[in-house]
Amino acid sequence: MLFSDSALKGAHFIQLCDKNRTPLLFLQNITGFMVGREYERRGITKDGAKLIMAVSGASVPKFTVVCNGSYGAGTFAMAGRAFDPRFIFTWPQSQISAMGAEQAAGVLTHVKARQLTREGGRLSEQELAAIREPILEGYRERSSACYATSEIWDHGILDPVDTRNALAVVLSASLNTPIEAPHYGVFRM
Numbered sequence: 001m002l003f004s005d006s007a008l009k010g011a012h013f014i015q016l017c018d019k020n021r022t023p024l025l026f027l028q029n030i031t032g033f034m035v036g037r038e039y040e041r042r043g044i045t046k047d048g049a050k051l052i053m054a055v056s057g058a059s060v061p062k063f064t065v066v067c068n069g070s071y072g073a074g075t076f077a078m079a080g081r082a083f084d085p086r087f088i089f090t091w092p093q094s095q096i097s098a099m100g101a102e103q104a105a106g107v108l109t110h111v112k113a114r115q116l117t118r119e120g121g122r123l124s125e126q127e128l129a130a131i132r133e134p135i136l137e138g139y140r141e142r143s144s145a146c147y148a149t150s151e152i153w154d155h156g157i158l159d160p161v162d163t164r165n166a167l168a169v170v171l172s173a174s175l176n177t178p179i180e181a182p183h184y185g186v187f188r189m
Contacts, residue, residue: 002033002074007047010077011187014054018182023061023171026079031100032072050187051077057184061086061174065163066094066145066154081153087170088154089163090145096153101139105132 002010017024033048055062055077062085064078075096079085090096099107109132113123123131141147145157158166 001031002044002048002051002077004034004039004042004044004047007033007044007051007077011047011050011054014051014058015182015184018054018058018060021060021179023063023174024058024079025167026062026064026085028064028066028070028075028078028080028094028096029068030070030074030078032074033077048073048077053185053187055079056083057182059180059182061171061177061179063167063170063174064088065158065167066090066096066148067160068094069100070094070096071099086174089156089158089166090148090154091160091163092145092157094145094148095140095143096145096148097139097143101136101143104139105135108135 014024016022033044035044052073062079062083064080064085064087066089068091070078070080076082079088080096081088098104109123109128112131113128116123148154149157
């Protein structure tokens with residue numbers, strides 16, 4: 001989970017690495033940014049935006065390894081494929097999606113139950129389970145490392161034991177290309 005202080009620290013770290021021409025390695029195991037009124041008052045939106053701007057504006061090579069779960073905006077903030085890392089790999093047990101299967105099933109069944117309540121109906125436990133199970137199964141299937149690789153969302157599945165060697169090869173390959181000057185927007189500190 002990313003909090004305001006960790007997002008701000010990450011943004012500063014990325015800027016320093018970019019200035020020193022140090023490549024960035026992101027190991028993703030993230031559920032996303034912390035949400036809630038209290039965290040919004042503390043500045044999670046502002047600090048999260050700084051982190052995302054730092055990641056998107058960094059010109060040094062970025063490498064991403066999805067080690068476990070990678071969900072929501074945390075995926076983007078940790079150099080997900082939308083921010084075009086030079087290489088992105090997954091481990092066999094990793095999962096990547098907009099939200100976890102349990103969260104998605106909970107939200108969608110809650111929405112359906114509220115629709116029926118407005119219309120004067122009510123769902124039984126069996127009907128809720130009948131709605132919930134296909135959602136869970138679909139999310140589990142589509143968030144797997146095998147599915148992500150089959151859609152060419154990454155550069156392949158790595159055995160965790162081979163990660164160091166693979167990163168050494170891609171780091172060596174990426175350093176043959178000149179690194180551009182950083183190009184950031186305005187950071188409001």
